[in-house]
Amino acid sequence: MLITNAVLPDDREVDVRIEDGRIAAVEPSLDGTADIDADGKRLFPGAIDVHVHFRQPGFSHKETWETGSKSAAAGGVTTVVDQPNTDPATTDGEGFDRKAELAAASYVDYGINGGVTADWSPEELFERPLFALGEVFLADSTGEMGIDADLFADAVERAGEHDTTVTVHAEDATLFDESVKDMPAVGAGTDANADLWSAFRTPEAEEAAVERAIEVAGDTGTDVHIAHTSTPEGIEAAVDGGATCEVTTHHLFLSRDDLDDLGTHGRMNPPLRDEERRRDVYEAVADGTVDMIATDHAPHTLDEKDAGIWDAPSGVPGVETMLPLLLExxxxxxxxxxxxxxxxxTTPAETFGLARKGRIKEGYDADLVLFDPTEATEIDAEALHTKCQWTPFAGLPGVFPELTMVRGEVVYQDGEFGDAVGRNVREHGGQ
Incomplete structure (x- = not known):
């Protein structure tokens, strides 16, 4: 395949030749007949979303590997990393194998994270093509994935022995403001007083847990990655401690000021922060302090989200809107x-050892996204492909791709999908 007249992120206009799923040449001009004439449009390496919840097995009414990966492809994401809190959880060999069977339906490449619980089986997990440990819940009060410091330390040590990154959900539940629960919670859904959730899960809880996770990891040499940092304090603690960190699109673009409209649809963990903190987080993303953007794509049905603030599940979809929002x-x-x-x-690929992804360069996988940088459209929930069929970003402008390619195969083009070609990146030498 030959793509001509494409503009790269660094403003170079080039032709790109693809052979056997990889980029064979990137030059100002290449011989041959164009299969795709980009006509001055932008060509990007495919996005790598290191934090998604595609919900299978166990919760396919919310999302499946097919619907989630289609949503990813339509949003320019060519690699995803799925988190372990499914049913069964990905905490042993059986759980991993079950998820791997279902992931064969993916339209994009993927990694599978292993989970850590009191009864996890590291021997079985590390025998499999595991992407990382995570999302490891350190001192968290939600769900059944929370672990104590001793078990966390053991998991970090074992991960280090296998050269595996530990991804940490950092919130210290002992610093949640329990007095908030005594305040009246009015309504449900978009009528709920959703700001109570933000008041309950305090910014201090994040900073303290980041510091604690890094301290426990100590001198093991294990790479620690902090998931969904939502405060400038949490980001600073991660950077000071030598950990990498991600910021989600919802913490980048939304704040507590949006909760009057979002209601419980805006409930997530960590919660939305005040507008001043959101601006500080945005600046840390813009100036290079933050390593990467991820989505924590965590779909729930509208019926599930239309509950009281203490009963609604936490999480929002985002895998299809991440790149369009950033391109805008x-x-x-x-x-x-x-x-x-x-x-x-580029940075997600380097951080997690994906040696042939993240760049438009000879020898790299032809994971490519083509878009018209002049064409912004309003985000419409009905036009998205996630099974939950809603978005917290409705009405915001985004620049959506017109073509997405995974290892040289067109998986999405102008509203139509190709074949499901996704494979586990750890089964192919980390590629």
Missing amino acids: EARQDRFSYERVRDLIA
């Missing part, structure tokens, strides 16, 4: 295209 920031000259590329592709 670049279109408005708030981010450079190179910064967007680094946040969603």
Whole structure:
């Protein structure tokens, strides 16, 4: 395949030749007849979302590997990393194998994270093509994945022995503000007083847990990655401690000011923060302090979210809207295209050892996204492909791809999908 007249994130106009699923040449001009004439449109490396919940097995009414990966492809995401809190949880060999069977339906490449619980089986997990440990819940009060410091330390040590990163959900439940629960919670759904959730799960809880996770990891040499940092304090603690960190699109673009409209649809963990903190987080993303953007794509049905603030499940969808929202920031000259590329592709690939992903360069996988940088559209929930069929970003402008390619195979083009070609990146030498 030959793509001609494409503009890269660094503004070079090039032709790109693809052979056997990889980029064979990137030059100002290449011989041959164009299969795709980009006509001056932007060509990006495919986005790598290191934090999704595709819900299978166990919760396929919310999302499946097919629907989630289609949503990813339509949003320019070519690799996803799925988290372990499914049913069964991915905490032993049986859980991993069950998820791997279902992941064969994926339209994009993927990694499978192993979970840590009191009865996890590290011997079985590390025998399999595991992407990382995570999302490891350190001192968290939600769900059944929370572990104590001793078990966390054991997991970190075992991960280090297998050169595996530990991804940490950092919230210290002892610093949640329990007095908030005594306040009246009015309504449900979009009529709920959803700000109570943000008041309950305090910013201090994040910073303390980040510091604790890094301290426990100590001198093991194990790589620690902090998931969904939502505060400037949490980001600073991660950077100071030598950990990498991600920021989600909802913490980047939404704040407590949006909760009057979102209601319980805006409940997530960590919660939305005040507008001043959101601006500080945005600045840390823009100036290079934050390593990457991820989505924590965590779909629930509208019926599930339309509950009281203490009963609604936490989480929002986002895998299809991440890159379009960031490309709109670049279109408005708030981010450079190179910064967007680094946040969603180059740095995630380097951080997690995906040696042939994240760049448009000879020898790399032909994971490519083509879009018109002048074409922004309003995000419409009905046009998205996630099974839950809603989004917290409805009405915001986004620049959506017109073509997404995984290892040289077109998986999405102009609203139509190709074949499900996804494979486990750890089964192919980390590629």
